[in-house]
Amino acid sequence: MVPQPAVPEIFEDEIQTVVDARTETLQSLRELGPPDLVHLVKQPKGTTNKIGVYHHVTGVDASSSASLAAYINTLTYNPNDKTNKVVSGLYCCYNAFSRLDMRVQVAIPGTVESYCIDERGEKRVASDELWLETYLCSVLRAYSYADDGSGDTIKKIVGVRRFNPITTTESEHKFLDAAERLFFNGWQLGSDPEIQVPNLVSNHLTTGLLNYIHTTGRYASGINLFEKLRTRDPEIASLLSRVYISADEEVKAVRLLHDAIQELPMDYSLLDCQAEFLNRKGHPELALEIAKRSVISAPSEFGTWARLAEIYVSLEQWDMALLTLNSCPMFTYQDKDAPRMPEPLRVSLPVMTESVCDEIDDSAGVSDVDMVHPTLRKLHAAGFKGTFLKAYMLLTKITKKIGWDQLLRIRSQVFVMEEEYRHEKQHVQPPSRNASTSAIRSPSPRPNGHGEVETVSENGESSKTDGETNNETNNETNNETNNETNNETNNETNNEINNEINNEINNETNNGNENENVDAGDSVERPATTVASEEVKAGSDEPDPSHQSYTQFQNKRLCERWLDNLFMVLYEDLRVYTIWRTEMAQYRQQQLVYKKHAEEWEILGELAERLHHFDEGIEAYQNCLSLRFSPKAMRGCLKLYEQTADVRAMLGALIRLVCWQYRWYSEFSPPLLFTIRRLIEEEGTLKVRSIIQGTSLPQHVLELTHQYTALEAKVPDFVTIPTALEWIRSTASTVHEWKMKKVARLRGVARTHKASATSGEALPKELRPAAAEHQGGFIICLSASHLPALFATPKQLFLCKAAQRRIPTQSRPQKRVSVNQFYSPPSRFRCTRILEHPTMDSLLGPLAGMQPRQIALQVLNFALVLSTAFMLWKGLSVVTDSQSPIVVVLSGSMEPAFNRGDLLFLWNRAKETKIGEVVVYNVRGKDIPIVHRVVRRFGGGANPLHLLTKGDNNVADDTELYARGQSFLDRERDVIGSVFGYIPFVGYVTILLSEYPWLKTVMLGLMGLTVVLQRE
Known part of the structure; x- marks a missing residue:
């Protein structure tokens, strides 16, 4: 514990x-x-x-x-x-x-x-x-x-x-019940910084629910919750669809989205979910029209505009992506409610003994922090959060695909540049000196639509006070976004949007934003008498005829201040990154060591990751970890290991991160829990725990990670028997043409569980057999009485050939049944024959009809089988150089690496035995084979090799188990072999035969009787 x-x-x-x-x-x-x-x-x-x-x-x-x-x-x-x-x-x-x-x-x-x-x-x-x-x-x-x-x-x-x-099923039920009762008050809790106005499906409650479902994989619980809530409000279908997609039930998600959008055609959460799904599936051309409709539905939300920009990036329409990004409404980031406490007298931060590990000491000296280069400290992108961070990541994604030079070229094509502005200003007629109009053209204060006053100078430029400049970005964003966006949609994308979408855009623009355009038009920073005013005037697609003589300048847009600032920040990031990579290349060419402090390597790794150069980022993170431990660097390495599916490296990083979390009083990290859950789903609990146990870190550190793996096994997601039978029935009904000689009925199951499904979608993907490939699948049963047999009609038998085994309680409390394909062609699969009323006469009838010579032949065949098995055993002994090449685990001293009943394969031809290797040895004088792990070794080479072993689940080493007066094992004399492979739980047959000797007689008798009665 x-x-x-x-x-x-x-x-x-x-x-x-x-x-x-x-x-x-x-x-x-x-x-x-x-x-x-x-x-x-x-x-x-x-x-x-x-x-x-x-x-x-x-x-x-x-x-x-x-x-x-x-x-x-x-x-x-x-x-x-x-x-x-x-x-x-x-x-x-x-x-x-x-x-x-x-x-x-x-x-x-x-x-x-x-x-x-x-x-x-x-x-x-x-x-x-x-x-x-x-x-x-x-x-x-x-x-x-x-x-x-x-x-x-x-x-x-x-x-x-x-x-x-939430660590138990009871606590989960309590949480979901509270969420159901208070769900429709969730908007009172606020929302993430990217959401302007909290609503029913975008608030902290829904974010927490989706985070819990995503972390724990409890998709069935989430589906049940949102299904009940959807009956009260159809808008919740967007949340249910996201859970279906996460649960790999994409067909159901698409059907649900289709039905919900038919009912709520302008719900932006449904449209955004559908656009995200299509874009992720590689169909951005289909997602484009949906994303535009989502923008029309919620023009003041950042998420809809960001989704449209992402789709344009997927379509490689870089100019439209920049224009859409320029139209995104930006919100000031509001951090979480942090406690504001008075200055403490002193602080005591004790360290838990179980989390002490020299390798995970991240204490940085003052000199290491102070010697960071000032340029690395001034990278402003590292402090971006909220909408600005997401916009910057979109910008870096575009830069990664097309390069900085091409980005600048596209930027100059869609936005008004300073040189163009000066050139156009020179062509403007000088103002008249008439006294009747000079007063009108003279500098005068005027409101700009935000409650501020700006002064227009003679050259057409506006100036603002220092206090007004600080809020300029937010003011321009909130008032210019709707006008510029709607005009951009009308004026820039007429060739891309069909007539129906055009009509919707025009109606929404003219009816919804007509009053805002008049006020917000003056707030755009532009020359007072240039054609830029035509770009922000809504309600007309045609420019003023008096300005028809202007050049392409009239078709360009004004770049927002915040976006212009992102370009400058991106330039600084690229400059620092290029200098770093150039210096490293020069040092490598000269075969010199490129040295940096750990803090600098961490900043450079974050910079490379921000610019989507993941390999370079991992290199920087690894250099940082070689100097001192850094959780940020280790987290960055973990991302690379996830991409390369390096299980051992992932678990090594997870062990260190979990230990560091415990060091700072945290036993709960959802991203780490999610990573461990995915590893357990893909590799299995036993393998994950065995790899963790096989690392060289101290045992008390490994126990902390075992706590995470045990937590993931505590709350299994069950599949009910009716659900399993529904799928089985639908699968069997497609192959019912295969007949059997004997017809039988399995009673009880069909009467207890009535199946009504018409398809096999009820089971999760990981539990669904692949019928097309004629492979086996798995069905989880809740008790031993529910065998994987199918109910059948009196004339047709739908029976699957199954083998049942017990799974350890700690990893999976229910029983798993392997199900083979139903009624496959006889050339590839066999069907099980079942007699309705088996009697002694029916069993011995074939023996009475056989001749003595045929009986003798059958007996010889049986003897041949036994002799072949004996020779195979001896052959394995010769090949492996071990007197017992296959052994069975009889106790739990090696858990979780090996459990009772596991079948182990040994190899005894290795010259060396390393620390951490699992060996099988005989106790002198007792002839008792024991499988334990080597923890220490002595000698070797010319001297005899001595070993000290210990069970993973034991507190002390095996000194007490050795013969009297023996402190270590002799490698040549005592060790039978080293474990190089195993099959879990197969050895339970041997255990049963050893514990119940009469079973040996029964089994040999049945085998002999079967061989004798077999005519083939």
Whole structure:
């Protein structure tokens, strides 16, 4: 059992100051609120003085005051602090629905008091409904404040313990039930920074639900939840479709999207989901019209414009991609509600003994941080977040595909450049000196549509005050976006959009934004008397006839300030990256070592990853890890290992990241859980745990990762028997023409479970047999009584040939049945014959009809089979140089690497035996073979090789198991062989025969009788 992370302690100057500070900040909280605050009052033994300490926590069950009081009770004993005792504790948990701070005051020893504090600091009574809201908020905060493995979130707030809020099926049911009851109030929690206005399907509640389903793979639970909610509001079909797509049920997702869009043709969440799916499937031409319609439906949302820009990038229409990106509405990034606490007296950050590992020490010296090159420190792209980060990543994606020079060329074709502006300004007629018009043309202040005043000079340029400049980007974005976008859609893409879409765009533009265009048109930064005014005037596709003599300048757009700034930031990134790669090439050419500090390598790796140069980024990350451990660098390496499917490297990185998370009081990281879950699905729990156990890291570090793998095995996703039978029936009905000589009926199953499905889509893909390839599949049964047999009509038997075996409880609590193909051609497959009423006469009847010579031939055939098996055994002994080339595991001392009943294959021709190798040895004088792992070795070469072994599941080594007076194993004398392969659980047959000797007689008798009765 892995202990909980250590408890950080932040000491305050005066008791209760942090609680008062939290109360004062309640009215400024906007969304889910800060992490839970735990405040303890300690008293040194033998004195009356009191000390106030606190820390933050996420993932604690906040469904009632009792659960929060139980957490405080766990803090009363601290092995690292035996001089103080806890006299009271206060747990504060924010309720984002009702904007209240739920608090539980615990006196030790004494009573428990629960109440809530509103934004004005007044006490209120805590009701059951408030506790339900608080519980749901606590789970969402646990996912929101969880670290992604890079350590960025952990470093923001000091002293936060992070727990997994959902570890059992019961806790999952509680969470989903609370989410169902409060789902339609989810918009009150706010939304991600990319969403302008929270709604029913875009808020922190839906984000948390999708994050949980994606992390744990509990798609069936998510589908059940959203199916129930969809009956109350069809708009939730977009969330259900995303879960179907994640669950690899794409056909159902497409059908659902089709039906939902027929009902809600202008729902942008449905349209965006469909466009994303088509673009990811490689059909951007189909997704284009859908994305345009989504933009029409929600022109003020960044996500719809960004999706349209992505599709243009997939279509390699770079000019339209830039124009669409220029029209994206940009929002100021709003960070999570972080706790704002007074300056602490001191901070104690203890280290859990189980997380101590010299290899995972990321403490950077002051000299390492100070010696970072100033140019690397000034890369502004590293600080981008929210909409600006996504826009920048789109820009870098375009640059990666076409290059910087081509990007600048396209930019000059679609946007007004400074030289063009100056050239056009020279052709403008000078203003008249007539006194009647000079006053009109003279500089005068005028409103620009944002409540600001800008002054127009004689040369047509506008100037603004310093205070106005700071908000210029947001003001221009919010007011210019709709006008420029709609005109761009009307004027720039007429050749691409059909007449129907054109009519919709014109109607939406003229009817919805006519009033805004008049106000926002003046806010565009442009020459006062040039044709640029024609570009922002809505309601007409034809320019002013008085400006027909202008050049192509009239068809270009003004580049937004924020996008122009992104171009400059991208240029700086490319410049630093080019200098770095050039220097490295020069050093390699001269065969010199290119040296950088660890912090610099980390920044360069992040730079290369930002520019989509992943190989160079991995190289920089690996150079950083060679100097010191960095969670960000290790996380970057993990991404490469995922792309190359290097399982051992992935697990090596995961072990170190998990240990680093525990070091900083976090036992919960959704991205790391997701990666481990995918590995378990693809490779299996046994293999993953065996690889983890086979690494050279300390055992206490490996146990931390075993905790993650055990967590993924605790909540299996079941497939019910009716679902399995529905698929089996539909598959069997397609091959019913294959007849059998004997007709039988399997009673009970058909009557208990009535199947009604017409296709095999009910089973998940990983459980669905591939009928076309005539391969075996798997069906999960909930009990041993449900055999994988099919109900049949009286004249037709649908029976599959099956083999049943038990899977270990720790990896899969149900039983798995291998199902072969049904009624395949007799030349390739055999069908099982079943007698309706087997009797002794029917069994011995064939023997009575056989002649003595035929019986003798059958007996000789049986003897030949036995002798062949004996010779094969001896042949294997000669080839492997081992007296027992195949052995069976009889105990659990090697779990999880090998379980009881596993069949092991040995090889004894290797000259050397390395540490970590699994060997089988005989105990002298007892003739008892034991399979354990080598942990130490002595001698070798000219001297005899001695080994010390230990079971993976044992606490001590095998010294007590050796013969009396023997401390080590002699490699030549004691070792039978080394394990080079295994088959799980096959050896249970041998175990049963050894434990029940009468089974040997029965089995030999049945084998002999079968051979004698067999006529072939």
